[in-house]
Each structure stands twice: as structure tokens, then as C-alpha cells.
Amino acid sequence: MPEWIDTVIRSFIFLAALFFMTKILGKKQISELSFFEYISGITIGSIAGEAITGLENSIIQGLLSIAIFSLITLLVDYLALKSKTVRNLVDGRGTVLIKDGKVLEDNLKKEKYTIDELSALLRQKDIYRVADVEFAVLEPRGTLSALLKKEHRPLTPKDIQLKVADEKEPQTIIMDGQIVDEALRSAGKSRGWLLTELAKLELTLENVFIGQVDSYGELTVDIYDDKMQVPSPSERPLLLATLKKVQADLEIFSLGTEDEASKAMYIKNAKLVQETIDKLTPYLSS
Template sequence: MPDWIFIISRSLLFLGLLFITTKVLGKKQISELSFFEYVAGITIGSIAGEVVTGLEGSLAHGILALVVFGFVTFLVNYIAIKSKKFSDFAEGKSTVVIKDGKILEENLKKEKYTIDELSALLRQKNIFKFADVEFAVLEPRGTLSALLKKENQPLTPKDLQMKMPNEKEPQTVIMDGNIIDESLRCAGKGRGWLYTELEKLGVTLDNVFLGQVDSYGEITVDLYDDKIQVPAPAQRPLLLATLKKVQADLEIFSLETECEKSKAMYKKNSIKLQETIDKLSPYLNG
């Protein structure tokens, strides 16, 4: 049998074995690797490459070695889940490198990181000054977690005591010009509604590359033809503007009428509507 047939058959066999091994080990194996996973991954790949191209080598021995390394990796991960001490040994521990805006040089040297490398990791998080950082930790997988000082953190609605609506994941209802009915049902919409919304935007279904419905029931689309300008959804801003106009009209009616009973009614409803507007503004501001 020609050598190329052996190589093709072994390649397909080990491709399947590596896929099964990775599925057994879990998603962790394809994420950022720990020390042990890094070593195991390189070794498993080397074994597979050697057996595939080494025509004189034993196929059974290669499969055995692959199974052994896969089992050991699985066993290490299992024990690491059960034992914190073993996890620290096999996967490493987090190291604090910045505290109260000051770099801990000894910890940095211990992890064999330079100032330039630390600066690069901070810049990836849009942090350009060490002094702005309250706390920074170098994780076992080589990533940096950083907490800015309170005065340097961006304001959030919670800081302003604003109540915000819960956001749900957007549903992709159109992809490559095709309607995805399951996502449309999850969004609580139908095809009739979708066609109506596309008509409002002045676009056709076959020109839509991607269409998504957000948790407010508004649709945004990305077109194949990027030169076409699609208007932004305006239902919520229009509703807010209408409510404000009604509230203003009620105030005007209360000032213009001479009937005290009507004046009190207009004033009361104007105050209630203003309270409603204040509550709904975070939802309707877009």
C-alpha cells in the first residue's frame, strides 16, 4: 500500500481521536491554558504528529500514548476541582502586582514580568496610569485583572440612583436575507410584524444581512449595501415626546381654565403624568 494512503488514514484516525480527547477534557482545554495543560497539549500534539508521519512507528503505541496523556490530563483537572491545594500546585496561583496604586516589584520579578509587559497588559484594559489602579492581579493563565480606584471608575446608573430595565439578549431574526422563525418566536413577534417594521425602515428582506430584535421589541438591521442609511429606531423617543407634550398640555389647561374644579383635575393629572414620565424616562430615552 502506498505511503500516502497510510498518512491519510492515520491523519483521519488521529484527527478523530484528538477531537474526542478534547471533548472529554472540556472547553477548558481550548481556552487559555494552565502550566500543566500547556505541557500536556504540546505533548499530545507531538505524539499525534509523530505517529501520523512516522510510517515505521507502531500505530497502537501512538494511540496508547495519546490515551495515557489524555487520561492524565483529565485526572489532573478532576483532582484540581476537588482540591484547592492541588489546583494551586498544578495550575498556579494569582499574584497581586499592584496595590493602592503602587507596583509590587518583588511579585513582578517573581512572575518574571517586566514593567513594559505590565504596562502593555494595563493598556489592553484602557488603563494608562499605574496610580489609577486600586488593585491588579496577574491570573494563573497570564491575564491581568484590574480594579480602578473609585474616583477613576466611570459613573453607572446605580451611582446616580437610576432604575434601569433588565436587558435580555437580542434575538437574531434575519440572517443572510433569511428569516429565522425560532428567534422571531422567542422575541414574541411574527412575520407580519417583521415585514411591517422593514417597510417602516424602507428596506427589503433580501437586502438585509443581519437583523436583530432587542428586549424593547425594536429591530435594527445591517444591510448588504452599506451606502444605504437606515434610520435609527424611534418608537421609544416618540412615545416619550408624546407623553411630555400631553403633560405640558395638561399644565396649560390648568392655567387657562377658570373653573376651579377643572383646574384641580388638570393639575392633578399633570403631576401624575410627570411622575410616570420620570419613571419611564430610563426606558424610553433610547
């Protein structure tokens, strides 16, 4: 057999073998690696490269070597799950780099990081002043976890005791002008509803690049023509405005009548509508 044909055959065999072994090892092999996984991945790749190009070696030996290293990696991962000692040995421990707004220089030198590199890691988290940081840890995988001081953290609805509605994952029901029926069913919508909503926007299905339905059942679209403006969903704001108008009208009616029974009825219903508005505002606000 010619050598180039042998090389092609070996390439396909080891490509399939590496793909199969990587699937077994899991997503960690293509995401953040521990020191051991990094070394193992390099070694497996080197073995595959040598087995593909080193024609004097047999395919069986190359596959056996890859299988051994894959099994060792799986074994180490299993032991790390069962033992914190092994986990600390393989993955390492986090190192505190900033505490109470002060950089711990000894820990920074220990991890061989410069102040420029630390600043770059902080900027990736939109932090530009070390003094704003309460606590920062360099994780075993090389990422930086930082906690801002309380006065510098973003304000949340909970901080001001504001009730907000829960949101679910938007469903992409149109892709490249084609309806995605599975996503449409997950959103609890029909094709008829979708076509009606598109007609309201004066669009056809072919005009739409991406269409999504949010947790409120509203359709938002991105069309091929970037110069064309598509109106935002307005059903919820309009409903909220209508409820507020009804409540205001009831109060006006209560002030404009001389009949005490009618006045009491208007006031009572105005309060009921206001209570409804208070409950629905988190869901109807834009």
C-alpha cells in the same frame, strides 16, 4: 500497502482521535491553559505527529498513548476541583503586581515581567497610569486583573441613583437576507410584524444583511448598501415626547380655566401623567 496511503489513513484516524479527546477534555484545552494542560497538550500533539509519520509504530500504540495522557489530564482536573492544594500546585496562584498605585518590584521580578510588559497589560485594559490603579493581580493563566482607584472608575447609573431598564439578549432575526424563524419566535414576533417594520423603513428582506430585535421589541438593521442611511428606531422617544406634551397640555388647561373643579381635575391628571413619565423614562429614553 503503499506508505503514502498508510500515512493518509493514519492522519484521518488520529485527527478524529484528537478531536474526540479534545471534546472530552473540554473547552479549557482551546482557551486559557494551566501549566499542566499546556504540557499535556504539547505531548498529545507530539504523540499524534509521531504516530502519523512513524510508520514503524502501530496505530494502537499511538491511540493508547493519547488516551493515557488524556485520562491523566482529566484526573488532574478532577483532583484540582476537589483539592485546593492540588489546584494551587497545578494552576498556581495569583501574584500581586500593583498595590495602592505602587508597583511591587520583587513580585514583578519573580514573575519575570518587565515594566514594559506590565504597561502593555495595563494598556489592554485602557489603563495608562500606574498611579490610577488600586490593585492589580497577575492571574495564574497569565491575564492581568486590575481595579482602578474609586475616583478613576467610570461613573455608573447606580452611582447617581439613576434607574435604568433591564436589557435582554438581542435576537438576530435576519441573516444574509433570510429570516431566522427560531430567533423570531424567541423575540415573540411574527413574519407579518417583521415585513411591516421593513416596509416602514422602505426596505425589502433582500436588502438586509443583519436584522436584530432588542429587548424593547425594536428592529435595527444593517443593509448591504453601506452608503444608504437607515433611520434609527423612534417609537419609544416619540411615545415619551407625546406623554410629556399631554402632561404640559393638562397644566396649561388648569391655568386657563376659571372652574375650580375642572382646575383640580387637570392638576390631578397632570400629576398622574408626570408620575407615569417618571416611571417609564428609563424604558422610553433612547
